[in-house]
Amino acid sequence: MRLLNIAAFFFAVASAFLLYSLNYETRRLEAHIQAQERAAQKAKSDIAVLKAERSHLSRPARIDPIARSQGLAPPRADQLVAPDVAAAIGKQNPVALRRIAESQ
Amino acid sequence: MQRVRSPAAPIRPNDWQRRRAPYVNGTLIAGAMLAFATVGAQVLNLGLTPRPQMSLAISEPVATSFSRPDIIDRNGRLLATDLEAPSLFADPAIVIDRDEVVEKLLTVLPDLNAADLRSALSDKTRRFVWVRRGLSPAVAQRIHDLGLPGLAFRKELRRAYPAGALAGHVLGAVNVDNKGTAGIEKYIDDAIGVDAVNSATLSTQAPVRLSLDVGVQHALEDELDTAVRRYSSEGAAGLILDIKSGEVIASASLPRIDPARAGTTSDATNADKIAGGTYELGSVFKTLTVAMALDEGIAKPSTVFDIREPLVAGRHTIQDFHSAGRPLTVTEIFTHSSNVGAGMLALQAGPDRTRAFLKKLGLLDPMKTEAGAVSPPQLPPRWERAELITVSYGHGIAVAPLQFAAATASILNGGVSVTPTLLKYQPGTNAKARRLVTRETSAALASMMRLNVIDAIGTGKRAEVAGFRVGGKTGTAELPDNGRYNKSAVLSSFVGAFPMDDPHYLTFILLFEPKGSEETNGQRTASTNAAPVTARVISRIAGQLGVAPTSIVAKIGRASCRERVSLNV
Numbered sequence: 132m133r134l135l136n137i138a139a140f141f142f143a144v145a146s147a148f149l150l151y152s153l154n155y156e157t158r159r160l161e162a163h164i165q166a167q168e169r170a171a172q173k174a175k176s177d178i179a180v181l182k183a184e185r186s187h188l189s190r191p192a193r194i195d196p197i198a199r200s201q202g203l204a205p206p207r208a209d210q211l212v213a214p215d216v217a218a219a220i221g222k223q224n225p226v227a228l229r230r231i232a233e234s235q
Numbered sequence: 236m237q238r239v240r241s242p243a244a245p246i247r248p249n250d251w252q253r254r255r256a257p258y259v260n261g262t263l264i265a266g267a268m269l270a271f272a273t274v275g276a277q278v279l280n281l282g283l284t285p286r287p288q289m290s291l292a293i294s295e296p297v298a299t300s301f302s303r304p305d306i307i308d309r310n311g312r313l314l315a316t317d318l319e320a321p322s323l324f325a326d327p328a329i330v331i332d333r334d335e336v337v338e339k340l341l342t343v344l345p346d347l348n349a350a351d352l353r354s355a356l357s358d359k360t361r362r363f364v365w366v367r368r369g370l371s372p373a374v375a376q377r378i379h380d381l382g383l384p385g386l387a388f389r390k391e392l393r394r395a396y397p398a399g400a401l402a403g404h405v406l407g408a409v410n411v412d413n414k415g416t417a418g419i420e421k422y423i424d425d426a427i428g429v430d431a432v433n434s435a436t437l438s439t440q441a442p443v444r445l446s447l448d449v450g451v452q453h454a455l456e457d458e459l460d461t462a463v464r465r466y467s468s469e470g471a472a473g474l475i476l477d478i479k480s481g482e483v484i485a486s487a488s489l490p491r492i493d494p495a496r497a498g499t500t501s502d503a504t505n506a507d508k509i510a511g512g513t514y515e516l517g518s519v520f521k522t523l524t525v526a527m528a529l530d531e532g533i534a535k536p537s538t539v540f541d542i543r544e545p546l547v548a549g550r551h552t553i554q555d556f557h558s559a560g561r562p563l564t565v566t567e568i569f570t571h572s573s574n575v576g577a578g579m580l581a582l583q584a585g586p587d588r589t590r591a592f593l594k595k596l597g598l599l600d601p602m603k604t605e606a607g608a609v610s611p612p613q614l615p616p617r618w619e620r621a622e623l624i625t626v627s628y629g630h631g632i633a634v635a636p637l638q639f640a641a642a643t644a645s646i647l648n649g650g651v652s653v654t655p656t657l658l659k660y661q662p663g664t665n666a667k668a669r670r671l672v673t674r675e676t677s678a679a680l681a682s683m684m685r686l687n688v689i690d691a692i693g694t695g696k697r698a699e700v701a702g703f704r705v706g707g708k709t710g711t712a713e714l715p716d717n718g719r720y721n722k723s724a725v726l727s728s729f730v731g732a733f734p735m736d737d738p739h740y741l742t743f744i745l746l747f748e749p750k751g752s753e754e755t756n757g758q759r760t761a762s763t764n765a766a767p768v769t770a771r772v773i774s775r776i777a778g779q780l781g782v783a784p785t786s787i788v789a790k791i792g793r794a795s796c797r798e799r800v801s802l803n804v
Binding site for chain 1: 790
């Protein structure tokens with residue numbers, strides 16, 4: 132009987148300890164989750180800002196004058212070539228280019 | 236001597252203790268049981284009865300705003316997005332010196348209404364007063380640095396338009412709560428849905444993909460800017476339409492509006508000229524008259540009409556400004572832009588067939604796009620001889636340019652109805668398309684428009700772009716002014732299409748009150764201004780739209796080009 136009492140006492144103390152540690156662990160995890168969520172929210176917001184900035188910087192109204200100041204212009208019809216020519220240029224194949232030039 | 240210890244007498248409670256013990260025990264047990272029972276009952280009670288959500292006990296009103304999906308163009312480039320921005324509010328109960336608060340705030344926000352803020356701050360029973368919503372981070376920092384008690388910030392969502400005023404008329408606007416009030420933004424509220432939020436929570440919805448192409452839109456707006464300067468015009472508008480799918484690739488109206496500054500939307504001069512205004516478009520309307528004549532079997536392209544005599548309708552006499560002085564074929568009526576010829580075609584068709592044809596093309600009924608209702612057409616009150624003649628060359632009937640463009644598109648695309656859309660085309664959504672004119676009519680009109688550009692005397696010859704087979708029709712309409720036509724103020728327009736061997740894109744350029752210049756020999760007709768603007772626009776956008784130049788079409792064939800374009804090779 133005495134043994135049982137002692138065991139019950141220790142069990143009660145142990146379970147109380149367990150309960151409190153669980154409680155604190157849960158709170159710690161909750162705080163952690165909240166911190167993570169805040170970080171995710173912040174990251175999302177930062178991504179939105181960066182995307183907006185990228186679009187703002189690449190807006191045609193800005194790129195157009197920059198490109199023209201570099202001597203670039205919209206392509207003319209005679210600057211567009213058939214896909215096989217493009218492929219040959221892509222492969223830097225002078226033989227194929229010459230053959231196409233001859234065929235035209 | 237050993238003292239034997241007598242066994243200890245048991246300690247016995249005295250009498251009064253002995254008598255009391257049972258009562259004490261009983262009372263303690265009963266008390267403990269009662270306590271446990273109370274706790275148990277309360278636990279049961281809490282567990283079983285549903286509790287209402289915790290209510291906010293603070294006096295601050297919860298500000299609701301809306302989180303919106305992004306808007307992107309057809310290629311995924313961002314046109315509108317939500318960003319977090321600080322909003323400034325005051326708590327009058329904590330504000331110590333309201334005059335100091337107002338004065339110091341005015342140094343950072345000079346356009347603040349001081350009287351309003353002062354009266355709001357003097358009401359100490361209020362705990363929440365918006366001072367300014369949607370501040371930039373830099374301004375928020377400067378206000379923060381003032382160190383005024385009673386002021387605080389709250390993060391809210393604000394709509395940002397990274398491309399600035401680009402396509403401002405199409406995008407529309409949102410109000411201070413981030414709710415759409417015009418254009419595509421309103422469509423998003425009505426048809427796609429926005430999420431009501433109490434904090435700066437970004438939307439998780441998929442972005443809304445428009446039919447617009449940012450690159451083409453910019454090229455169009457840029458060329459219209461140049462045109463307004465070059466021809467000293469009061470305004471300009473332009474439209475690029477994919478006539479096969481009905482997608483609006485670009486839609487511009489100058490002067491622009493900035494979607495981020497919604498207040499400018501209501502100004503009449505800034506109204507959208509493409510969908511928000513109706514105009515007597517003039518000779519571009521002959522495209523429809525000739526199409527009707529061919530489709531109704533009234534004439535063939537080679538049928539000859541004697542256009543030398545002016546047409547008389549009541550007290551009006553209709554004649555050509557530059558009469559050819561000889562009978563003209565239907566094709567020549569088109570390329571010479573003969574008012575008399577167009578009038579004769581309409582008279583032959585008669586009022587019923589003319590009305591039925593225009594109705595079939597959707598020009599007599601109101602039209603809608605995702606950005607809202609298009610200005611309804613203004614039709615003649617009667618359809619008698621005079622009206623019939625004037626309508627045949629685009630007077631006495633006023634329609635929105637978008638509606639006219641849709642009608643022309645359905646004539647050029649092989650004869651199938653076109654419903655303009657601002658959303659990217661999804662295959663299969665064009666199921667409502669129905670045949671309006673025959674393939675032969677469509678092909679005949681396409682070749683007439685092409686001829687009008689390549690012919691030496693064609694009115695549209697300045698619209699030619701080497702390699703891209705442009706076709707089109709000019710229109711120079713006098714603008715009505717107090718019920719009379721003002722000869723010095725014209726609406727000059729050019730409806731074009733390319734590539735004409737298989738029309739895919741329609742362009743419609745309108746210049747409002749262009750002036751004659753040295754470049755145009757003092758002329759203000761569409762052939763000297765709207766046509767060359769069209770050429771400049773097409774030369775910039777044809778490559779972007781993947782239209783193959785003539786040299787490549789000749790080499791690998793049209794079918795192969797089309798296939799490659801559709802595969803985006």
